[in-house]
Amino acid sequence: xxxxxxxxxxxxxxxxxxxxxxxxxxxxxxxxxxxxxxxxxxxxxxxxxxxxxxxxxxxxxxxxxxxxxxxxxxxxxxxxxxxxxxxxxxxxxxxxxxxxxxxxxxxxxxxxxxxxxxxxxxxxxxxxxxxxxxxxxxxxxxxxxxxxxxxxxxxxxx
Numbered sequence: 252x253x254x255x256x257x258x259x260x261x262x263x264x265x266x267x268x269x270x271x272x273x274x275x276x277x278x279x280x281x282x283x284x285x286x287x288x289x290x291x292x293x294x295x296x297x298x299x300x301x302x303x304x305x306x307x308x309x310x311x312x313x314x315x316x317x318x319x320x321x322x323x324x325x326x327x328x329x330x331x332x333x334x335x336x337x338x339x340x341x342x343x344x345x346x347x348x349x350x351x352x353x354x355x356x357x358x359x360x361x362x363x364x365x366x367x368x369x370x371x372x373x374x375x376x377x378x379x380x381x382x383x384x385x386x387x388x389x390x391x392x393x394x395x396x397x398x399x400x401x402x403x404x405x406x407x408x409x
Contacts, residue, residue: 301383333389
């Protein structure tokens, strides 16, 4: 092996050790993965019925649910994962029942992207959706980030 090759191999070895040390120090300070922070408290049967209404009404065109969103849409609507930790069932029922949802939650979005009214759904469907939305919970450790994200999506402010 030539002298120049030894230098190159030596520099490569020192670089590899340096990068391994940086990676170790970075990983040492990270929190362990706490798992999926979202869950539902509703029965599977009711959740399935509510999910069918969500599909029929194209809610995923704007909102993500279980972190799934329609990839062809780019509407900055709040994600629904964990939203039941922010509002109760009565709030959701009122919100889904008004003719103008912006009267409850003002929107900065253009009119074509604003939350539509679901007052035309049957009372039973609105109650089921309200129950489902209220059941979409987030683990306590995740709530602070969720509240910040919802506030930013609704107001555009941090």
